[in-house]
Amino acid sequence: MKATLEPLDLDRDLALVHAWVTHPRSVYWEMQGASVDEVAAEYARIVADPHHQAWLGRVDGEPAFLAETYDPAHSPLASLPEIAPGDLGMHVLVAPTDSPVPGFTRLVFRAVMEHCFADTSVRRVVVEPDVRNDRIGAMNAAFGFVVARVVDLGSKTAALSFCTRSAFEGPTAHLSPERLATAQRHLVAKAISEYAHERIVTPVADADAWRLAAPDGGSSYTFRARRLALEHWAIEEDSLTRWVDGAPADLDVQAFVAEFAGPLGIPDPLLPTYLEELASTLASACWKLAHSSASVAQLLEADYQELEAAMTEGHPGFVANNGRIGYDLADYAAYAPETGSAVRLEWLAARRSLTRLSLGQDLSEARLYDGELDASVRASFSAVLRGLGLDPDDYLYVPVHPWQWRHQLAITFAPDLARRDLVHLGTGPDDYRAQQSIRTFFNTTRPERHYVKTALSIQNMGFKRGLSPRYMAATPAINDWVHRLVEDDPTLKGCGFTVLRERAAIGYTGDAFHALDVRSPYQKMVAALWRESPVPLLSRGERLASMTSLLHRDASGAALVTAMIEASPMDASGWVRSYLHAYVRPIVHCLLAHELAFMPHGENLVLVLRDHVPVRALMKDVGEEVCVMDSSIAVPEEVERVRADVPQDIKALALHTDVFDGFLRHLAAILDTDGVLPEAEFWAEVRRCVEQHAEEHPELAAQVEAYDLQRPEFRHSCLNRLQLLNTLEMVDITDQASSLQYAGTLVNPIAADRHEVID
Missing domain, CATH: 1.10.510.40 (Transferase(Phosphotransferase); domain 1)
Incomplete structure (x- = not known):
């Protein structure tokens, strides 16, 4: 069976639609007892509304369902705080029948959802079914909708629900052969360009193109390119061809690295790690190809964080630039900067005697926490500590990455939590967005508040992304010194150049790992710093x-x-x-x-x-x-x-x-x-x-x-x-x-x- 959608034609479809929406089984459509004229007037209004559309659905050519799509920002949902740019509202009504076909409703529902997400600007589909409609609630859940909350819409009490593109398509839907081929072509071209730039590999001229042969002679690569200043290879990606035993073959950056492992000089024990980082970089590229749809014309007017999330390259020089080893599929969707996901940080109380808080000039502890946490939040934190019989004055507050809390701190620091040297206070109320640097967050709820940089024990681009309490102790003082130097220099002032100061740094050192003489990534797991936001400037x-x-x-x-x-x-x-x-x-x-x-x-x-x-x-x-x-x-x-x-x-x-x-x-x-x-x-x-x-x-x-x-x-x-x-x-x-x-x-x-x- 094949389902299709077309714009509703009132002259043709009115009688059919009237019969459907007034049928006793369509009680939740809220048009019971409506006359033909009333239905005509309602759908004429919808057809005339630029923010609301009505669609007739067919299955194998026969009329079978009714759908509506609408912009929630121009609807009764507009005032709800959950509504965001990229949302699209949806209603669907399957034609009532006395002889239902198994799987028919799921077929229709999927067709409507695919229709909604065919618009690449749509990030979420919004529905607001009556809370009593258990059957549609179950269908919504089956297709990835999550109930945000119950809302009163006057004519009904509704379960406001959202379905993201990734929830509907599935966590690996972006990993298609077509997207992989595109990602592979770009990354192999980048690998040849950057490795040749660093003189690790040496392409040779071949007629009007270039050829790069693998050391064993079994494979080679041909391409057109221009050599620019600084030995930069501007490769025409479309011209890149891989040859294996004289025949064209699929481009594969992991195979390329394996073929050139000798010249690349990767130590044998570390080669699998590098291949894993390349796989992760490819996965990220496929996700961006599937979801990063903003054109440069749109980005010209995008705000700071929309622009940050739209970036696709990561780093122009590094080939394996999106490693993120440690994230699973859900983590990627939740925390990768290109997803633009809202992130709420976890907060710990760390025993003051075992924690170092360094503050910048003219910044006190009270001013720091007053600026970053509302009074009600600080009161709730104090209440958690008092509920455990602890004195809030004995603790400092540390923001931590949600991944770090779940995967590292709650387990690796279990003794510290049990001793109450660390106490989990809960999730903060502010929404943040991850920056391209992965572990730094911009506050979207209160943009004037500081960036927060957190320890994050994932492997990314040659490092575990931890933060050392020992190393960061001097960070605010260094920033203040550099800031004064820059501000006092007339030339730098004339350029408008300034620094965004890291105003405070905090790190917990009461764990068993800090008692060891040997330094390790375990000593970089519970730390954070606060950096000035550029917005007030x-x-x-x-x-x-x-x-x-x-x-x-x-x-x-x-x-x-x-x-x-x-x-x-x-x-x-x-x-x-x-x-x-x-x-x-x-x-x-x-x-x-x-x-x-x-x-x-x-x-x-x-x-x-x-x-x-x-x-x-x-x-x-x-x-x-x-x-x-x-x-x-x-x-x-x-x-x-x-x-x-x-x-x-x-x-x-x-x-x-x-x-x-x-x-x-x-x-x-x-x-x-x-x-x-x-x-x-x-x-x-x-x-x-x-x-x-x-x-x-x-x-x-x-x-x-x-x-x-x-x-x-x-x-x-x-x-x-x-x-x-x-x-x-x-x-x-x-x-x-x-x-x-x-x-x-x-x-x-x-x-x-x-x-x-x-x-």
């Missing part, structure tokens, strides 16, 4: 966007940065010039004036946009990433951790590797490929930005000479080589410089005597 007419969004392409391949430039009042050169003034100029100035280096990759920068143009940048993740690269520079004792003695030839890599190679080469490639701005002109703008800073700061001439930012070449520091060497912990965070992996040198695209780039 906005002026009228300004919007926020993670810098990683500049590298985003939508499902059609359209680039967001291209759309931004086209929508802005500037030409491409002017747009890039404004962006570099907001981003590159402050990084250069911090290096030359203060010997201060950040980790300024896409996820760590929040751009402030005006008329789609970046006008200033906000740096985050300061406490963990910042470094003063001269051991002779005096710093306050409490921030001594940030000081390091970095060799002079390595210092400039804070610009060359972290900015040029880590981000700008990808942006330049998009603009060049899209025909927006030739890469030679892009790098000329970067060179102009660096030279202009030097001209305007003659007092820094000695530093300009020492750093030699326009040197002909610089050392080629490689990210994937780090991850391939140790997929579990790719760098020692306390001594990152010593962990770096190099592959010769790269030609500097802004070299003083360089006037063109590689063809």
Whole structure:
């Protein structure tokens, strides 16, 4: 049997619809006793309403059911707090019959749900059946609806229920052969591009294309590509073909890694872990292909968190960039940033004598908790403690990731919970959204409240994502020191550059693991920090966007940065010039004036946009990433951790590797490929930005000479080589410089005597 839907035609269908909706079995349709004229008037109103549609359903061509869809925001449900953008309301009535066919109603219901979700902008279907209608309630539950609550709609008491796309389609519906093929093609192309960039593999010219042969000669890859500045391989994904024993074969990034395992140099015991991270990256890509439907035109007007959830790349350099080993299917749906799911954090009380709370300047414990937790929430927390015979004054409050609570803390820290050194207080009331960095959350209920960064013991992109209480103890002081330095510098102020301070850090150390001399991930499981929100820093007419969004392409391949430039009042050169003034100029100035280096990759920068143009940048993740690269520079004792003695030839890599190679080469490639701005002109703008800073700061001439930012070449520091060497912990965070992996040198695209780039 096949079910179809078509718009209701009142001239043709009125008599049939009247008979259906007034039938005694249709009592919950609320039209018992209605006349033909009354039914006609009701459905004429629906047909004329742009927010409400009526559909006639057929099974094998015969009229068999009636359906309605509507926008809940323009309905009696509009005032309910549960209603959100992306919701679609639905009603369905199966034609009453004295000879029901087994499975018929399920066939109809599925057809209506598929019709609803055929619109890719629909995230949830909403229904509000009468609470007495047990049969439709059971059908709703069978198709994935969850009752949110009972509501009074006047004419009925209804069970307000929602069904997400993933709940209806099933947890693995995104894993289709077609989506996998698309994801594989992109990831194999990225693997070849990035491994070739890092000189791990070496494609060779083959007529008008390139060929890369596996070491054993059994397989090879052919493709068309352009080589751009910084040895960036812009591969035409559609041209990529895998050959096995001379015949075309399916692209498979795990097979690719296995074929090239020797050159990649992954230690044998860690190869399965890397393959698992690749599998997870593919799964994430398939989910995004199924659900991330926003076009760049829509993203131009999206708010900060809608834009954050729409991102598809993760990290432009790393091949295995969405590992998330530890999440199951439900965890992915609940916590992956691309799902845009609302997350409510769990809260623990940690015994004060066993817990370290570090606070930023002018921030007290009371002010921190007053700002983050309403008085009623704090009162409920106190009541939990008093109910256990405990004094609330003996405890500090720690936000924890829900996954961390269920999978780690409730079990691994069972003795601490039993001793009441830790007490579970319950779930907080605020909704948060996970950021691209996975364990950091933005408060959507109260956007002016702090970001919350939590410990999360999953494996993701070369690390277990824990937080060390010992390491974080100095974080607020470091942030305050950097913030003062930035705020007191006229050049940085002139760029609008600032840092989002990590204002407080907390960590529990009363467990058995902290009593050991050996350091381990178990010492990084109960900790959190609070970082300033960028929302209060906005002026009228300004919007926020993670810098990683500049590298985003939508499902059609359209680039967001291209759309931004086209929508802005500037030409491409002017747009890039404004962006570099907001981003590159402050990084250069911090290096030359203060010997201060950040980790300024896409996820760590929040751009402030005006008329789609970046006008200033906000740096985050300061406490963990910042470094003063001269051991002779005096710093306050409490921030001594940030000081390091970095060799002079390595210092400039804070610009060359972290900015040029880590981000700008990808942006330049998009603009060049899209025909927006030739890469030679892009790098000329970067060179102009660096030279202009030097001209305007003659007092820094000695530093300009020492750093030699326009040197002909610089050392080629490689990210994937780090991850391939140790997929579990790719760098020692306390001594990152010593962990770096190099592959010769790269030609500097802004070299003083360089006037063109590689063809």
